Amino acid sequence: MKFDKVRTRFAPSPTGYMHVGNLRTALYAYLTAKAQDGTFILRIEDTDQERYVEGAVDIIYNTLRETGLNWDEGPDIGGPVGPYVQSERMGMFKDYALQLVEKGAAYYCFCDKERLEEVRTIQQASGMAPRYDGHCRNLTPEEVQEKLDAGIPYVIRQKMPQEGTVTFHDEIFGDITVNCEELDDQILIKTDGMPTYNFANVVDDHTMGITHVIRGNEYLSSAPKYNLLYEAFGWDIPVYIHCPPVMKDATHKLSKRNGDASYEDLIAKGYLKDAVLNYIALLGWSPKGDREIFTLEELVKEFDPSGISKSPAIFDNQKLRYINGEYIRALSPDEFYEKALPWMRQSIHSETADLRELSTVLQARCEVLSDIPEQVDFIDAVPDYDVQLYVSKKMKTTPESSLEALKAALPVLEAIPAENFKAPVIHDALFELIAKLGVKNGWLLWPVRVAVSGKQFTPGGGVELCAVLGKEESLSRIRAAIQKLS
Numbered sequence: 001m002k003f004d005k006v007r008t009r010f011a012p013s014p015t016g017y018m019h020v021g022n023l024r025t026a027l028y029a030y031l032t033a034k035a036q037d038g039t040f041i042l043r044i045e046d047t048d049q050e051r052y053v054e055g056a057v058d059i060i061y062n063t064l065r066e067t068g069l070n071w072d073e074g075p076d077i078g079g080p081v082g083p084y085v086q087s088e089r090m091g092m093f094k095d096y097a098l099q100l101v102e103k104g105a106a107y108y109c110f111c112d113k114e115r116l117e118e119v120r121t122i123q124q125a126s127g128m129a130p131r132y133d134g135h136c137r138n139l140t141p142e143e144v145q146e147k148l149d150a151g152i153p154y155v156i157r158q159k160m161p162q163e164g165t166v167t168f169h170d171e172i173f174g175d176i177t178v179n180c181e182e183l184d185d186q187i188l189i190k191t192d193g194m195p196t197y198n199f200a201n202v203v204d205d206h207t208m209g210i211t212h213v214i215r216g217n218e219y220l221s222s223a224p225k226y227n228l229l230y231e232a233f234g235w236d237i238p239v240y241i242h243c244p245p246v247m248k249d250a251t252h253k254l255s256k257r258n259g260d261a262s263y264e265d266l267i268a269k270g271y272l273k274d275a276v277l278n279y280i281a282l283l284g285w286s287p288k289g290d291r292e293i294f295t296l297e298e299l300v301k302e303f304d305p306s307g308i309s310k311s312p313a314i315f316d317n318q319k320l321r322y323i324n325g326e327y328i329r330a331l332s333p334d335e336f337y338e339k340a341l342p343w344m345r346q347s348i349h350s351e352t353a354d355l356r357e358l359s360t361v362l363q364a365r366c367e368v369l370s371d372i373p374e375q376v377d378f379i380d381a382v383p384d385y386d387v388q389l390y391v392s393k394k395m396k397t398t399p400e401s402s403l404e405a406l407k408a409a410l411p412v413l414e415a416i417p418a419e420n421f422k423a424p425v426i427h428d429a430l431f432e433l434i435a436k437l438g439v440k441n442g443w444l445l446w447p448v449r450v451a452v453s454g455k456q457f458t459p460g461g462g463v464e465l466c467a468v469l470g471k472e473e474s475l476s477r478i479r480a481a482i483q484k485l486s
């Protein structure tokens with residue numbers, strides 16, 4: 001089937017959860033298609049039954065849907081070149097391999113396990129890389145027919161050129177040339193008549209009309225073999241875009257096997273899906289300007305694969321936190337409250353604390369929702385704290401000055417009617433006192449904050465925390481602090 005539009009695919013193997021590298025590949029494939037008004041296809045590559053993990057396909061569907069990477073053709077919605085699940089396409093590959101045999105680009109190989117084993121042992125003993133020795137490359141058609149008639153099991157192998165070089169172009173890595181001598185006559189069709197992964201991948205990409213192949217650079221070394229297959233068939237070679245790996249640090253790749261961040265883990269840790277997607281877009285790709293915050297629609301407009309870097313991308317948690325914070329700030333107060341509530345409830349059981357007020361305070365400062373339980377753990381009760389907490393060089397406070405400050409603040413707060421005990425009223429009352437005493441703001445507010453929280457760092461200042469706690473609780477904490485300091 002001929003298509004005039006750009007067609008990209010995400011071709012995951014359902015072998016576990018989606019780690020950020022997978023999601024990034026999906027995103028870049030989506031963006032490459034959408035930036036050119038093209039078609040984004042989902043193909044499930046489930047032929048490796050040994051690595052198949054139950055439930056992994058659902059994770060792929062859910063993650064793509066949640067992040068808005070909606071596919072135009074795929075297993076569940078069909079399309080003109082289905083089926084879109086590799087295991088359902090098994091019937092067609094052998095015919096394609098036979099076409100190559102006809103063209104002289106592939107051949108039957110009847111070598112049995114024992115022989116291959118022997119060859120390998122000899123090669124290893126002499127320090128050679130193990131590879132097929134070409135024993136069946138030059139069988140005559142009659143010899144082949146004889147063996148087929150005798151029912152000898154066979155595989156079909158790709159007939160690699162034995163000399164010269166093969167060059168292919170990758171959009172990120174440029175021209176890559178390899179010596180043909182290094183290429184093994186890889187198996188295309190196995191003894192059971194099923195294709196190998198590499199062969200199915202190429203035939204599927206061609207028969208699905210894929211114009212741009214976007215995938216991890218672990219496939220870069222297989223690309224020459226893929227390229228030779230396209231050439232042997234006389235098919236158009238797709239644009240190759242191999243993405244650099246996503247690293248945990250300078251020497252370790254992020255990997256599913258090591259349990260490194262998957263999309264689901266990040267969501268469970270309180271990152272917002274749009275922020276994760278935005279951050280992942282920047283993992284190895286640089287937009288033209290300085291801007292870093294993009295919605296998916298904006299990314300479609302901005303994305304250009306030429307901005308993908310060759311060097312590995314390091315997963316930078318601080319940057320993800322920063323971007324997540326920006327997305328938190330952009331939520332409406334109601335949206336944030338709804339998301340923050342379960343996290344607040346993890347450490348707050350108090351019936352009287354004003355969680356709406358607390359939510360407002362948190363939204364201004366929070367970077368990741370999972371920070372919330374620890375940030376608000378003083379709401380139910382003040383932790384046991386050291387009076388040294390009252391010492392602040394910057395605010396010029398000491399335990400002694402704090403005692404004085406709290407004694408001054410207490411009657412002022414007591415005078416506010418309970419129903420008016422809200423941040424603006426508390427603010428005005430305390431600032432009036434500050435003006436009257438002629439002291440620095442911090443001289444009064446620092447002790448109030450410590451007295452009601454017992455913590456060095458809190459999501460808001462003294463005024464806001466008093467409003468969250470309510471009159472009765474705030475005053476009882478301030479009285480307790482006065483006792484503690486006396």
Ligand code: GLU
Binds near residue numbers: 012201
């Ligand atoms: N199925 C492969 C994987 O999940 C992707 C191969 C490709 O994109 O060509 O790693």
